[in-house]
Amino acid sequence: MKIALIGYGYWGPNLAKNLYINKNIEFVGICDQNLTKLKKAKEVYGENIFYTTDYKEIMKDNSIDAVAIAVPTEYSYAIAMDALEVCKHVFIEKPIASTMYRAQKLVDKAREKRLIIHCDHIMxxxxxxxxxxxxxxxxxxxxxxxxxxxxxxxxxxxxxxxxxxxxxxxxxxxxxxxxxxxxxxxxxxxxxxxxxxxxxxxxxxxxxxxxxxxxxxxxxxxxxxxxxxxxxxxxxxxxxxxxxxxxxxxxxxxxxxxxxxxxxxxxxxxxxxxxxxxxxxxxxxxQNSVTHFCECISNHKESLSGPEQSLKVMKxxxxxxxxxxxx
CATH class of the missing domain: 3.30.360.10 (Dihydrodipicolinate Reductase; domain 2)
Known part of the structure; x- marks a missing residue:
């Protein structure tokens, strides 16, 4: 399956590496508003993937099955909601949202669209x-x-x-x-x-x-x-x-x-x-978290750190x- 990463800051490089080496994934692109960070990413992944400063480009690409979101929590909600709206599965860094209200909205949208939302409760x-x-x-x-x-x-x-x-x-x-x-x-x-x-x-x-x-x-x-x-x-x-x-x-x-x-x-x-x-x-x-996300998509099953667990944590x-x- 094709997955793109949004956010190449503090945690993004770790997530990118694990997406890239996972045998279930075709890692296709990285988005970050910071050109310096994109340059660093390109030094690692070369021309094998695309790079952009506008995450909406990823949303427009119907060939991309899922997005991994590693941006500050205050920005992750809007990006995740946009991804679900265009029928992309979502791997999102913790916490799933900044408030219970936003977390519930994401969960409701994922269930409405029959998509996997996986919060990276890595431990x-x-x-x-x-x-x-x-x-x-x-x-x-x-x-x-x-x-x-x-x-x-x-x-x-x-x-x-x-x-x-x-x-x-x-x-x-x-x-x-x-x-x-x-x-x-x-x-x-x-x-x-x-x-x-x-x-x-x-x-x-x-x-x-x-x-x-x-x-x-x-x-x-x-x-x-x-x-x-x-x-x-x-x-x-x-x-x-x-x-x-x-x-x-x-x-x-x-x-x-x-x-x-x-x-x-x-x-x-x-x-x-x-x-x-x-x-x-x-x-x-x-890597276990990334693999589980892929398995959930392939088998159409809810993630261990999906809606039920994420909402309990947010509560x-x-x-x-x-x-x-x-x-």
């Missing part, structure tokens, strides 16, 4: 997250107790969205994926504007029916952290995405709690099991943003 395509998901589904972790995620770095500090919309969107998607897309019961959010006009540091706590989740997001940490802790009643999984090797560690430790006949007392037994590091294939999450984000701004 749910990471082999380690998939491994943890399989453990949960098989009951190896037991019942979920909590998920704690930290995602921090020094920059980049964005103007269009805050740290929560930029970073926590990944983690909300992961939580929903691991837990089977549950609705949340309540949440609380806090943030601080340290530089510029957007929150550069945010904390988000979410209560679900049977577990809780905590997410820390920061653009101003001198330490780069990408750490996910998934704790169950049987085992705990810790995913360190910054580690070069051995990214996942499983702790077969915990406590067994039983009621006793004495009022208000519990009998607690500490369980000391093994700590082990499973072997996990070294797959590229973005959390919108409620959290209201709390941040005291709306």
């Amino acid at each position: 749910i395509y990471h082999p380690v997250i998939r491994y943890i998901k399989n453990m949960i589904d098989r009951g190896e972790l037991g019942n979920l107790l909590y998920i704690d995620i930290t995602r921090t770095n020094l920059g980049p500090i964005r103007k269009d969205i805050n740290a929560m919309l930029d970073l926590a969107v990944h983690d909300i998607a992961v939580i929903n994926y691991l837990a089977g897309n549950p609705d949340f019961r309540e949440l609380s959010a806090m943030g601080e504007v340290c530089y510029g006009k957007q929150e550069t540091l945010t904390f988000l706590n979410i209560k679900y029916d049977y577990f809780i989740a905590n997410i820390k997001s920061s653009w101003i940490s001198p330490i780069k952290e990408r750490r996910t802790v998934v704790a169950g009643t049987k085992k705990m999984a810790i995913f360190d995405d910054v580690a070069i090797d051995n990214k996942l560690t499983i702790y077969d430790k915990g406590i067994d709690v039983k009621s006793t006949d004495e009022y208000g007392e519990y009998e607690v037994h500490t369980r000391l099991g093994d700590i082990y590091i499973p072997h996990i294939s070294n797959e590229d999450a973005l 959390v984000l919108e409620q959290a943003m209201k709390q941040l701004h005291n709306d």
Whole structure:
């Protein structure tokens, strides 16, 4: 299938590379308003594809089956809507839109046109997250107790969205994926504007029916952290995405709690099991995401990070943003 890329800025080059090498795709073109960026793209892809500063040229080309959109969130909605209007499938960088209203409009249009819309919640395509998901589904972790995620770095500090919309969107998607897309019961959010006009540091706590989740997001940490802790009643999984090797560690430790006949007392037994590091294939999450998008188009099936998941993520984000701004 023929796919063109719109946006060759921060994330665009990574997406372009993965589109270009995917065996299911004929990567046909790149659009960016910045001529310097287009020049850099041409140095990589030569005359094999076309280059344009006007995305409407891509919309007019009926031979192009889908577009990948990697532009700032404030501009992605209009481009995605234009693409759906002319019957092109859409691969869009996270978040799917800046508001729940816009996200719903995109989803409604995609369903009306019977097209695939795929939001690149890249972490749910990471082999380690998939491994943890399989453990949960098989009951190896037991019942979920909590998920704690930290995602921090020094920059980049964005103007269009805050740290929560930029970073926590990944983690909300992961939580929903691991837990089977549950609705949340309540949440609380806090943030601080340290530089510029957007929150550069945010904390988000979410209560679900049977577990809780905590997410820390920061653009101003001198330490780069990408750490996910998934704790169950049987085992705990810790995913360190910054580690070069051995990214996942499983702790077969915990406590067994039983009621006793004495009022208000519990009998607690500490369980000391093994700590082990499973072997996990070294797959590229973005390539998995791109391949899944193609498979959804070919098989006419909804993406894992399509309408249902994207709207669930946006619902959390919108409620959290209201709390941040005291709306």
